[in-house]
Amino acid sequence: MRYFQTVLNACADIGKGLWITLRTMVKPAITVQYPDEKLVPYPGFRGVLLYDAEICISCSLCVKACPSECIQLESRKNEAGKRVPKVSWYSLDVGKCNFCRLCEEACPTKPKAVWHSRDFEAVFSSREEMVRYWRKGTEYPGQWYDPVTRTYKPVAGQVSLQTVPERILY
Amino acid sequence: MTPAPLRTDQLFVNLGPQHPSTHGVLRVGLTLEGEVIMRAEPDIGYLHRGTEKLSEIRGWNQLVALSDRWDYCNAMGNNLAYCLAAEKLLTVEVPERAQHLRAVMCELNRIASHLIFFGTFGIDIGAFTPFLHAFREREMLLDLFESCTGARLTYNYIRIGGVMRDLPKGWPDLCREFLEFFKPRLQEYDTLLSFNPIFLDRTKTVGHISRESALNWGVSGPNLRASGVKADVRKLDPYCLYAKYDFEIPVGKTGCCWDRYYCRMLEIKESVRIVEQALGLLADGPVMAKGVAKILKPAPGESYGHVEAARGDLGVHLISDGNTAPYRLHVRAPSFMNLQILQELLVGQRMSDVIAILGSIDIVLGEVDR
Numbered sequence: 247m248r249y250f251q252t253v254l255n256a257c258a259d260i261g262k263g264l265w266i267t268l269r270t271m272v273k274p275a276i277t278v279q280y281p282d283e284k285l286v287p288y289p290g291f292r293g294v295l296l297y298d299a300e301i302c303i304s305c306s307l308c309v310k311a312c313p314s315e316c317i318q319l320e321s322r323k324n325e326a327g328k329r330v331p332k333v334s335w336y337s338l339d340v341g342k343c344n345f346c347r348l349c350e351e352a353c354p355t356k357p358k359a360v361w362h363s364r365d366f367e368a369v370f371s372s373r374e375e376m377v378r379y380w381r382k383g384t385e386y387p388g389q390w391y392d393p394v395t396r397t398y399k400p401v402a403g404q405v406s407l408q409t410v411p412e413r414i415l416y
Numbered sequence: 417m418t419p420a421p422l423r424t425d426q427l428f429v430n431l432g433p434q435h436p437s438t439h440g441v442l443r444v445g446l447t448l449e450g451e452v453i454m455r456a457e458p459d460i461g462y463l464h465r466g467t468e469k470l471s472e473i474r475g476w477n478q479l480v481a482l483s484d485r486w487d488y489c490n491a492m493g494n495n496l497a498y499c500l501a502a503e504k505l506l507t508v509e510v511p512e513r514a515q516h517l518r519a520v521m522c523e524l525n526r527i528a529s530h531l532i533f534f535g536t537f538g539i540d541i542g543a544f545t546p547f548l549h550a551f552r553e554r555e556m557l558l559d560l561f562e563s564c565t566g567a568r569l570t571y572n573y574i575r576i577g578g579v580m581r582d583l584p585k586g587w588p589d590l591c592r593e594f595l596e597f598f599k600p601r602l603q604e605y606d607t608l609l610s611f612n613p614i615f616l617d618r619t620k621t622v623g624h625i626s627r628e629s630a631l632n633w634g635v636s637g638p639n640l641r642a643s644g645v646k647a648d649v650r651k652l653d654p655y656c657l658y659a660k661y662d663f664e665i666p667v668g669k670t671g672c673c674w675d676r677y678y679c680r681m682l683e684i685k686e687s688v689r690i691v692e693q694a695l696g697l698l699a700d701g702p703v704m705a706k707g708v709a710k711i712l713k714p715a716p717g718e719s720y721g722h723v724e725a726a727r728g729d730l731g732v733h734l735i736s737d738g739n740t741a742p743y744r745l746h747v748r749a750p751s752f753m754n755l756q757i758l759q760e761l762l763v764g765q766r767m768s769d770v771i772a773i774l775g776s777i778d779i780v781l782g783e784v785d786r
C-alpha cells in the first residue's frame with residue numbers, strides 16, 4: 247500500500263513539474279534567432295574599442311591606464327625631431343583587451359579618442375588580425391562606425407528587445 | 417574444494433578535468449572499492465592565472481578589472497571585497513548613494529550566481545528544465561547589469577571610492593519590475609525541483625557535513641549555514657550599509673546536499689528583500705568619493721576587507737609599501753576552502769553520489785585557482 251502511495255505521490259509531483267513546463271511551452275519563445283535577429287546592446291555597452299587618430303593627442307594616458315597592456319603608440323615627430331601631439335601609429339590588441347573601459351575613462355580628449363563601440367561581433371581567424379593598427383592608410387574604423395561623419399551607421403537586421411516586459415512577454 | 421576467495425582490486429578513476437559536472441577544470445582522483453569511494457583527491461590548478469602575482473605589477477585602480485576574473489559568476493562581490501580593502505588603506509569615505517548601489521549590485525549578482533547553481537545542480541542530478549528557467553531569469557538580470565555597467569559578466573563596476581557611474585534613467589523601475597516578475601518564479605522553482613520527490617531522494621541522504629567538520633575545514637557561505645551555523649559576514653561584520661537592511665540568514669539543519677541547495681534558494685529570497693530595501697533608500701547624491709587619484713599611492717600598511725560573496729566569506733588582504741602597486745595581494749577564496757572538504761566528504765559515499773555532492777558545494781574554478 248505504502249509503495250503505491252509513494253509511486254502515486256511521485257507521479258503527482260512529476261505532473262506538477264510537467265504542468266509548469268507545459269505552461270511555459272505555449273508561451274512565445276524568449277530566445278532570439280541569432281544570425282537573423284540580433285539584440286542591440288544598451289547604450290554604454292563595452293564592445294570592441296574604436297579609435298580616432300584625428301582627435302588623439304598622443305598623451306599615453308590610455309597606455310598607462312590599461313591593466314592588460316594592450317595599447318601601444320608612437321608619437322609623430324616634426325622636422326626638428328620634436329614630438330608633436332599626434333600619433334604616428336597606434337595599435338590595440340583586441341585579443342588581450344578585457345573590455346574594462348579604463349582607457350576610455352583615462353582619455354582626456356572630448357570626444358574620447360578611444361572608446362567602446364557597441365560592436366560585439368569581433369571574430370578573428372588569427373592572432374595577427376586581433377591587433378588593430380591605426381596608421382595612415384590602414385585605419386580600421388569598425389563595422390558600424392563611419393569615420394567621415396563620425397557617426398554610427400544604423401545597424402541592419404537587428405531587433406531590439408531590451409525592457410523587462412518586452413523580454414518576458416507575459 | 418573450496419572456491420578461491422574473491423580477489424578485489426581497488427580501482428582508480430579520474431573525474432575530470434574535462435568532466436561536464438565539475439563546472440570548470442577540476443580533476444578528482446577517486447579510489448574505488450567496488451562502488452564505494454575509499455579516497456578522493458581534488459587536484460586543482462588547471463585554471464591558474466596568477467592574478468595574485470600579477471597584482472604586484474599592476475596599479476591599484478587596474479586591479480578591480482582583474483578581480484572580476486576570480487569568481488566570474490559573482491564579479492560584483494570580488495570588486496567589492498578588493499575595494500573595501502583598498503579603501504581601508506587609503507582611508508576613503510564612500511558616499512551613501514554609492515554604498516546602496518553596491519549593495520543592490522552585489523545582491524542582484526548573488527541572485528544571478530545562485531541561479532546558475534540552481535540550474536546546473538538540476539542538470540547534475542538529471543533535471544534539465546530548471547536550467548532553462550533559471551537562465552531565462554538570469555538573462556534578464558544580465559540585461560539589467562548590461563544597461564548599468566556596460567558588461568554582462570565582468571562588470572568592473574565597483575571602484576575604489578564608489579562606483580563606476582550612476583544608474584541610467586529608469587533603472588530602478590526596471591529592476592523593480594524584474595523583482596515582481598521574479599518572486600512568483602521562486603515558487604515555480606520549488607515545484608519544479610526543490611520538493612520533487614526524486615530530487616529529494618537523491619540529495620537528502622547524501623553528503624552530510626556536520627557542524628564541527630564544517631567549521632574545522634573552514635567552510636563558509638551557504639555551505640556552512642546549511643550545517644546549522646548562523647554565520648554571515650553581512651551580519652557579523654557589516655560592510656556597506658548592510659546594518660540598515662532587514663533580512664534573515666537562512667540556515668539548514670542536517671548539512672545534507674538538499675540543505676545546501678535549499679539554503680541558497682532561501683538566500684535568493686532574502687537578496688530580493690535587500691534589493692527592494694536598498695532601492696527604496698536610494699537618495700540623490702554623488703556616486704564617487706572626491707579626491708581619488710588616477711594613480712594611487714597608499715601609505716605603507718596592511719588592510720583586510722571581506723564580504724559575503726555568493727560562495728562564502730571572500731577576503732582580500734593587501735599590503736602596501738607605498739608604491740603604485742600592492743606589495744602583496746592575497747585572496748581568501750571561499751571556493752578554495754569549500755573544495756577541500758571533498759577529501760573527507762566523499763569517502764564512504766557511492767560513485768553515483770559524487771556528482772550530487774560536488775554540485776552542491778558550488779565551486780567556481782576561476783576562484784579556486786585564481
Ligand code: SF4
Nearest residue numbers: 312343344346347349
Ligand atoms: S578596455 Fe581595458 S583592457 Fe581594453 S584597451 Fe582599454 S584599458 Fe586596456
Ligand code: SF4
Nearest residue numbers: 302303305306308353
Ligand atoms: S588617452 Fe586618448 S588622447 Fe591620450 S593617447 Fe590615449 S587615445 Fe590618445
